[in-house]
Amino acid sequence: xxHATQSLLIRGGRVIDPLARMDAVMDVLxxxxxxxxxxxxNKIRAGAEEKIxxxxxxxxxGFIDLHVHLREPGxxxxxxxxxxxxAAAVGGFTSVCxxxxxxxxxxxxxxxxxxxxxxxxxxxxxxxxxxATQASKGAVLTDFRALQRTGAVAVTDDxxxxxxxxxxxDALRAxxxxxxxxxxxxxxxxxxxxxxxxxxxxxxxxxxxxxNVNSEAAIVDRDVQLAQQFNGARLHIAHLSTAAxxxxxxxxxxxxxxxxxxxxxxxxxxxDADVRDYDTNFKMNPPLRSAEDREAxxxxxxxxxxxxxxxxxxxxxxxxxxxxxxRAAFGITGLETALGLVxxxxxxDHRLPLTxxxxxxxxxxxxxxxxxxxxxxxxxxxxxxxxxxxxxRWTFDASxxxxxxxxxxFDGRQLTGKVVATIVGGKIIYRAV
Amino acid sequence: xxxxxxQSEKRSVARGSLLGIExxxxxxxxxxxxxxxxxxxxxxxxxxxxxxxLLLFYEASTRxxxxxxxxxxxxxxxxxxVISSGSSIEKGESLLDTAYTLRAVGADAIVVxxxxxxxxxxxxxxxxxxxxxxxxxxHEHPTQALLDAYTILKHKKKLTGLQVxxxxxxxxxxxxxxxxxxxxxAGAKLTLCGPPELLPEMAxxxxxxxxxxRSCEEAVRGADVVxxxxxxxxxxxxxxxxxxxxxxRYQMTxxxxxxxxxxxxxxxxxxxxxxxxxxxxxxxCPQSVIVEEVHNGVPLRMxxxxxxxxxxx
Ligand SMILES: [Zn+2]
Numbered sequence: 001x002x003h004a005t006q007s008l009l010i011r012g013g014r015v016i017d018p019l020a021r022m023d024a025v026m027d028v029l030x031x032x033x034x035x036x037x038x039x040x041x042n043k044i045r046a047g048a049e050e051k052i053x054x055x056x057x058x059x060x061x062g063f064i065d066l067h068v069h070l071r072e073p074g075x076x077x078x079x080x081x082x083x084x085x086x087a088a089a090v091g092g093f094t095s096v097c098x099x100x101x102x103x104x105x106x107x108x109x110x111x112x113x114x115x116x117x118x119x120x121x122x123x124x125x126x127x128x129x130x131x132a133t134q135a136s137k138g139a140v141l142t143d144f145r146a147l148q149r150t151g152a153v154a155v156t157d158d159x160x161x162x163x164x165x166x167x168x169x170d171a172l173r174a175x176x177x178x179x180x181x182x183x184x185x186x187x188x189x190x191x192x193x194x195x196x197x198x199x200x201x202x203x204x205x206x207x208x209x210x211x212n213v214n215s216e217a218a219i220v221d222r223d224v225q226l227a228q229q230f231n232g233a234r235l236h237i238a239h240l241s242t243a244a245x246x247x248x249x250x251x252x253x254x255x256x257x258x259x260x261x262x263x264x265x266x267x268x269x270x271x272d273a274d275v276r277d278y279d280t281n282f283k284m285n286p287p288l289r290s291a292e293d294r295e296a297x298x299x300x301x302x303x304x305x306x307x308x309x310x311x312x313x314x315x316x317x318x319x320x321x322x323x324x325x326x327r328a329a330f331g332i333t334g335l336e337t338a339l340g341l342v343x344x345x346x347x348x349d350h351r352l353p354l355t356x357x358x359x360x361x362x363x364x365x366x367x368x369x370x371x372x373x374x375x376x377x378x379x380x381x382x383x384x385x386x387x388x389x390x391x392x393r394w395t396f397d398a399s400x401x402x403x404x405x406x407x408x409x410f411d412g413r414q415l416t417g418k419v420v421a422t423i424v425g426g427k428i429i430y431r432a433v
Numbered sequence: 434x435x436x437x438x439x440q441s442e443k444r445s446v447a448r449g450s451l452l453g454i455e456x457x458x459x460x461x462x463x464x465x466x467x468x469x470x471x472x473x474x475x476x477x478x479x480x481x482x483x484x485x486x487l488l489l490f491y492e493a494s495t496r497x498x499x500x501x502x503x504x505x506x507x508x509x510x511x512x513x514x515v516i517s518s519g520s521s522i523e524k525g526e527s528l529l530d531t532a533y534t535l536r537a538v539g540a541d542a543i544v545v546x547x548x549x550x551x552x553x554x555x556x557x558x559x560x561x562x563x564x565x566x567x568x569x570x571x572h573e574h575p576t577q578a579l580l581d582a583y584t585i586l587k588h589k590k591k592l593t594g595l596q597v598x599x600x601x602x603x604x605x606x607x608x609x610x611x612x613x614x615x616x617x618x619a620g621a622k623l624t625l626c627g628p629p630e631l632l633p634e635m636a637x638x639x640x641x642x643x644x645x646x647r648s649c650e651e652a653v654r655g656a657d658v659v660x661x662x663x664x665x666x667x668x669x670x671x672x673x674x675x676x677x678x679x680x681x682r683y684q685m686t687x688x689x690x691x692x693x694x695x696x697x698x699x700x701x702x703x704x705x706x707x708x709x710x711x712x713x714x715x716x717x718c719p720q721s722v723i724v725e726e727v728h729n730g731v732p733l734r735m736x737x738x739x740x741x742x743x744x745x746x
């Protein structure tokens with residue numbers, strides 16, 4: 001990335017860098033796309049072309065979102081790489097990992113290269129995640145090595161889970177060979193056909209077929225066991241949503257398998273009881289779960305089982321959402337509300353320390369996909385910084401979203417915690433007015 | 434009628450809509466039941482003269498559709514029927530666009546039957562005319578529950594305290610959900626009966642005080658009303674419930690019906706399948722009010738339409 005400004009000094013903010021075990025008021029100097037220096041206030045001698053006053057604000061490593069649907073190639077009517085990354089910037093994300101369920105499916109080095117081209121107009125770092133199988137059909141593995149070489153950071157068949165045990169075993173074997181993460185959208189789609197929400201009292205009342213929690217947990221359990229068979233295999237569970245899945249992940253971690261997982265802000269903020277009046281903005285996959293599952297996720301965030309918060313930002317056009325609930329597309333947008341939701345739920349309601357929250361957005365996801373030099377402000381790291389006000393109360397207005405789509409259940413929601421500035425490669429790409 | 438209002442804008446549900454029993458206050462239920470008593474299909478009352486009622490049916494239906502048609506015409510309204518096959522719906526027109534089209538040709542109310550739960554709610558959230566739910570997926574079928582309450586009240590003094598047993602496929606049944614909401618609101622004591630595949634334990638969360646029984650005999654014993662729900666063969670197959678097994682355990686026979694109170698009513702929302710959920714003689718026994726239910730559908734739906742179009746006086 002080219003920078004108009006070569007150096008930027010962020011003064012007087014509370015720097016929280018979980019990887020560096022830092023939580024102190026510091027000045028941060030960014031120069032030539034890197035973190036040049038961090039020092040107590042007024043100790044940095046070198047001059048800077050531009051300065052930001054961050055007093056009273058948190059200065060964190062740039063946020064990383066492991067799970068974003070940018071919809072290109074082929075689905076630009078929902079979102080483009082340009083519009084999706086603009087929304088990411090508003091949400092404080094300096095890096096996003098985009099999902100391969102595009103048209104065509106992102107299953108070749110050529111398309112991975114295409115996504116990374118500057119013509120796409122990305123304003124934050126985009127790390128493509130490629131398909132695990134050809135056309136995500138679940139049968140033939142893609143060329144992991146070639147995909148890795150062209151810049152894919154992981155493989156997944158998100159939305160179309162790898163159901164075949166043989167295919168998953170082969171994928172994890174390959175993962176171990178070249179140290180390449182396999183991400184699983186854990187859902188036994190053989191038992192979730194025609195289901196549009198979580199199975200429970202609400203689905204029964206609404207007359208909607210419900211997805212049983214075991215449709216997720218059974219796949220997580222199987223994959224964790226498979227991952228343990230190959231020394232070094234890396235398995236990441238996308239948008240984990242049930243208590244039973246956590247049990248499997250904990251077992252894997254205890255057995256030293258390289259198993260990680262992410263949780264979405266909406267699964268922390270809402271339950272299936274919130275699915276009122278067939279509002280399709282509450283329809284996503286995995287679905288909103290029971291209050292007990294939500295409690296289990298909160299506990300797993302607190303005890304460190306969960307590695308990252310990821311939005312599963314899934315923009316859809318109105319004609320795909322303003323239809324019958326059972327026919328509507330799964331998914332909601334989430335980039336701009338993520339931090340506010342997580343702080344509102346975890347900090348305000350559950351008293352989780354800010355350092356842990358920052359970890360879930362930074363060093364946590366960086367570790368999951370091995371994004372070197374990101375998720376931290378250690379000297380020499382990429383100059384990606386997110387500055388936010390953890391106490392700022394604000395109301396989200398979906399009509400002002402930078403995303404092309406406005407399918408969110410959080411329109412009009414009061415949130416605590418707002419991004420003030422987003423810096424990518426030393427350049428301020430977003431500043432709240 | 435205004436045509437300038439921007440389309441595709443969410444609004445509050447129009448007065449007079451009937452989307453389900455769950456959100457209908459008891460006072461409204463009582464008002465409708467009372468109003469139905471004043472309706473006489475044989476003596477036309479031109480209450481709704483000049484009004485257009487559009488019947489939008491995405492699913493085949495005989496009794497509900499004709500019952501609404503007869504009810505609307507008995508009140509002097511014009512009716513038009515739109516069915517999904519052979520219309521623009523088949524060409525992929527969305528539910529809302531179809532609804533807007535019907536509104537634009539002058540519908541004053543829309544009666545909708547749809548295979549998806551919540552479809553009437555979607556229409557009602559975007560239309561400025563009343564929407565009446567004639568059955569949505571597995572969700573609700575409010576007029577069926579109302580006409581059944583009306584039928585029960587023709588034979589029993591009140592619903593409060595009545596022992597009502599509902600047998601059969603509860604899980605897939607929109608009728609069941611509406612009946613349970615209505616009878617529970619009215620203070621009846623409800624027992625549900627069926628195999629776990631068709632009646633999951635979760636059903637008890639629908640309203641307070643629901644009892645589940647897996648034994649047909651136990652469920653029927655001492656009942657004032659026995660309501661049988663249709664069981665679809667293809668559903669049993671999908672759930673791996675054997676047909677002979679279902680019949681032997683849950684089919685309503687005269688022997689089982691005798692375990693209920695001597696004056697118990699035998700009800701079924703239809704269509705009935707003799708030999709499956711009930712025997713031939715049960716369907717035609719003196720306690721059976723199956724035909725009467727169909728008959729009562731007309732005055733009840735007259736009441737619903739009169740309320741919808743603001744002529745409930
Ligand atoms: Zn997914």
